Amino acid sequence: MSILRLMTCGSVDDGKSTLIGRLLVETESVPSDTIEGARSIRRTGSTIAPGEIDFSLLTDGLEAEREQGITIDVAYRSMALPDGRRLIIADTPGHEQYTRNMVVAASRSEIALLLLDATRGVRTQTHRHLTICALMGIEKIIVAINKMDLVDNQEFTFSELASQVMDIGKRLGFLPTVIPIIALTGANVVSKSEDFGWYGGASVLESIQNWNGSQPDLDSSFLPVQLVSRTQDFRGVSGTVVGRGFSLGDEVRVLPTAQKGTIRKIYAGVKEVHHAGNGEAVTFEIFPEIDISRGQVLADVGSTAILSRNLVANLVWLGERDLAIGHSYLLQSGVMQSPVELRAVRNVIDVESGDFLQHREVAKNAIAEVELVLTFPLLFTNYRASREFGNFILIDRETLQTVAAGMVNETQTKSENVSRQNYEVTRSERSRLKGHQPHVIWLTGLSGSGKSTIADALEKSLSSDGVHTYVLDGDNLRLGLNQDLGFSREDRRENVRRVGEVAKLMMDAGLVVIVALVSPFAEDRTAVKSLFAVNEFSEVWVNTPVAVCQERDPKGLYKRATKGEISNLTGIGQEYEPPKEPALVLDGTMDLDSNIFLLRGLLLT
Amino acid sequence: MRVSPEILRSLENESIEILRECAGTFRKPVILYSIGKDSSVLLHLAKKAFFPAPIPFPLLHIDTTWKFREMIQFRDEVVAENDLDLIVHTNQRGVKAGVNPFTTGISEYTRIMKTVALRDALDIHGFDAAIGGSRRDEERSRAKERIFSVRESGHLWDPRNQRPELWRTYNTKLLPDQSMRVFPLSDWTESDVWFYIQQEGIKVNPLYFAKPRPVVARGHQWIMVDDERFPLAAQDAVELREIRFRTLGCYPLTAGVESSARTISEILDEVLEVRLSERATRLIDGEKEDSMEKKKSEGYF
Structure with missing residues (x-):
């Protein structure tokens, strides 16, 4: 690894900016005029002597921060390590927004440098910082115990603090490196200081340099496809290689389509090469020209990688709005994307103690373990095994903001052929394609109350706006599906049950379903209602006085009933039970346009 | 310290990945071409990113x-x-x-001729993403900027409300009135840029090389008298x-440094x-501390 990435945690009070400033200056990574600036500019209330370097000024960039004396966002600095490697430092704020910013910095860092003020000891924020480092998979954690010059009995204080830090590390599953330092004088920062004769370990810089990085734990090779480009006689598949690498002539499989092809050419920049290794941005020509598009992944043909739709993952919630169960978000992992539904919150974790909290609300900065179901299966591994295929973000589909950072804990896969799973499209995906939410509007009321007329007008109105609809009309259904049913209590119950099930299937298909059915019994309607979620089903009572219905009598039913030709006509021989809590009551004598307007209001929410 | 070829390769791979994300996800991206060395590197990387296909973006200058005459000549x-597709925009x-x-006053001049001009050009052509060669080591407020940096309506940047950028999973999605600034060279330093130019043999503007030039003193700095308008x-x-x-x-805002460096290795x-920060030679930045952040929040690149 020629470039190492390190994040820092801790607040200005701990001397973090001073430590970074000193590392930068002593490795000659700061331009001399910037250093001159840090000699002349002073923060309000600064006690640093005129002409001395205020090291903390070298890293704080934004005006607001300078005024408040804190770092608000992640700032990146490049530093040349004495061994020739590059260190990119992501400096994170210690105060407000700490979780969000730490997560941003940690997502790309292998090393964390955590500052601890010896005079103040291990504090809540120390727990927070270490918890986040562990969660985000930081591989090496260095805890620098600063201001050692301000404590009595240095050796004792240090070993006390170090053992507390070790205990936290043990609980979180890592072994920290603990170093006593004095950032203000530079003791133990770049090289070992004689101030600490009792300390046998390395300085901060030595400790960073001693770390050589770990190799990706993948026994296969992948090329997540960023781009497919074409010219007249060329079609290239571009991406960055993950894993062992690809060579000319290798056979590859496209995930998820499972089509196979062979690598005919590899371009690295403007050169044709024979091999492309981990981390190299390359373009392949694949023979034959199989279908490949952005978001798919080329895998070496021997790879046993499987795609998953069901994930258990840790989330760090970054959104302003709380996580909503059942809500659909977009999940993105590298170039891969899928709509995703949050099925359940398993636990919310206390960032300070690591314990589970009592509640399940996931608000901004919360850390939670959740269950997710993707619309399309994607390539995932456990985050601990590979950050590359274990990370994802969640995007709010309305604001397009990134609302969560996710780390996969478990993938649950079915053992069937992965390519077949591609056909498993969920309701939310169908709904997305249609461009609107599915819904059931259930019109109940007497015969002649105007249900069919209203249903017809509503469907016309929705269709002209591009909404996909279907009307389930009670009379029409009795000609086919329900031709075996009469008008007894039992048959009416079964009639309503069947129409309810059909409406549910159609809603699942993504339609706005309009049901026009007398459905006189409250009990039957309640049974249907229970098939749907609250926001999927609206019971609407078309309330028209019996006298009006009788006068309209479009099917001549009332006439026949009065003559005694039919019995059981609702309103005459059989009772109609009005809904107790309908979503809407329509006055069947009102003009059609007003009623349609009211009904359309139900679909807006 | 010399920059190793391994570091350069790693920076190069990452920049290419970013450029490809632009081509793969934006509706109409553009490269903001400023003619300088960073733009030259950016262009070189774009060639590599899409080869053997051509660069799929136009260039916007x-x-x-008031640019140096040699800049315009070099650009053309x-x-x-x-064989690039270049759009030149001037705030007429x-x-x-x-x-x-x-x-006019440097701030006002910059706002009108650079910031407003850029905003107008992006709007006129309907570009949803502008790719630039800025680096995080140039200036302190740049150090905080994301690689994919969302601009709100009117191209405004809110440094305190930046979209979280996690791993290499870049959220490039935009609402209708938002646009994106993309900085593929974010992690590069000035010396990386020069070492890369040397390694790759990239052609850069002759103004970077020392030569006797007509100058007048302005404060402690040398300003070149590039034409009769001075x-x-x-x-x-x-x-x-x-x-x-x-x-x-x-040219009236860019100071030259006395130097005898006539080759890239001398540079x-x-x-x-x-070890002077390179923007020290920009009159505009020194005007007031933190001026870059102000300009950027108004839509400056």
Whole structure:
């Protein structure tokens, strides 16, 4: 690894900016005029002597921060390590927004440098910082115990603090490196200081340099496809290689389509090469020209990688709005994307103690373990095994903001052929394609109350706006599906049950379903209602006085009933039970346009 | 310290990945071409990212009409040699109003001829993403900027409300009135850029190399008298001095440094030796502390 990435945690009070400033200056990574600036500019209330370097000024960039004396966002600095490697430092704020910013910095860092003020000891924020480092998979954690010059009995204080830090590390599953330092004088920062004769370990810089990085734990090779480009006689598949690498002539499989092809050419920049290794941005020509598009992944043909739709993952919630169960978000992992539904919150974790909290609300900065179901299966591994295929973000589909950072804990896969799973499209995906939410509007009321007329007008109105609809009309259904049913209590119950099930299937298909059915019994309607979620089903009572219905009598039913030709006509021989809590009551004598307007209001929410 | 080929390769791979994300996800991206060394590197990387296909973006140059003559000449050569699609935009209202870097005031001049011009150009052509060669080591407020940096309506940047950027999973989605600024060279330093230019043999503007040039003193700095529009005062003595430029911009606002570096390796010796931040030679930035953040929040690149 020629470039190492390190994040820092801790607040200005701990001397973090001073430590970074000193590392930068002593490795000659700061331009001399910037250093001159840090000699002349002073923060309000600064006690640093005129002409001395205020090291903390070298890293704080934004005006607001300078005024408040804190770092608000992640700032990146490049530093040349004495061994020739590059260190990119992501400096994170210690105060407000700490979780969000730490997560941003940690997502790309292998090393964390955590500052601890010896005079103040291990504090809540120390727990927070270490918890986040562990969660985000930081591989090496260095805890620098600063201001050692301000404590009595240095050796004792240090070993006390170090053992507390070790205990936290043990609980979180890592072994920290603990170093006593004095950032203000530079003791133990770049090289070992004689101030600490009792300390046998390395300085901060030595400790960073001693770390050589770990190799990706993948026994296969992948090329997540960023781009497919074409010219007249060329079609290239571009991406960055993950894993062992690809060579000319290798056979590859496209995930998820499972089509196979062979690598005919590899371009690295403007050169044709024979091999492309981990981390190299390359373009392949694949023979034959199989279908490949952005978001798919080329895998070496021997790879046993499987795609998953069901994930258990840790989330760090970054959104302003709380996580909503059942809500659909977009999940993105590298170039891969899928709509995703949050099925359940398993636990919310206390960032300070690591314990589970009592509640399940996931608000901004919360850390939670959740269950997710993707619309399309994607390539995932456990985050601990590979950050590359274990990370994802969640995007709010309305604001397009990134609302969560996710780390996969478990993938649950079915053992069937992965390519077949591609056909498993969920309701939310169908709904997305249609461009609107599915819904059931259930019109109940007497015969002649105007249900069919209203249903017809509503469907016309929705269709002209591009909404996909279907009307389930009670009379029409009795000609086919329900031709075996009469008008007894039992048959009416079964009639309503069947129409309810059909409406549910159609809603699942993504339609706005309009049901026009007398459905006189409250009990039957309640049974249907229970098939749907609250926001999927609206019971609407078309309330028209019996006298009006009788006068309209479009099917001549009332006439026949009065003559005694039919019995059981609702309103005459059989009772109609009005809904107790309908979503809407329509006055069947009102003009059609007003009623349609009211009904359309139900679909807006 | 010398920059190893491994570091350069790693930076290169990452920048190429970012450029490909732009091509793969934006509706109409554009490369903001400023003619300087960073733009030259950016263009080189774009060639590599899409080869053997051509660069799928046009180039946009915001011409204030006060650029060094050698910049415009170089720009046109590069465009012709590489068969690129170049759009040049000038704020004509500014030109008509006589806005200029001598009497208008530097902040106002920059706002009208650069910031507003850029915003207009992006709007006129409907670009949803502008790719630039800025680096995080250039200036302190740049150090905080994301690689994919969302601009709200009117191209405004809110540094305290930036979209979280996690791993290499870039959320490039935009609402209808948002746009994106993309910085593929974010992690590069000035010496990385020069070492890469040397390694790859990238052609850069002759203004970077020392040569006797006609200059006048302004404060502690040398300003080149590039054409007859330069208002010379009676006491101004135009003299020939061997200077070169570390950054390129509008000639009246970009100071030259005395130097004898005539080759890239001499430049590298100097960059590694002198250790002055390169923007120190930009008059515009020194005007007031933190001016870059102000400009950026208004839509400056």
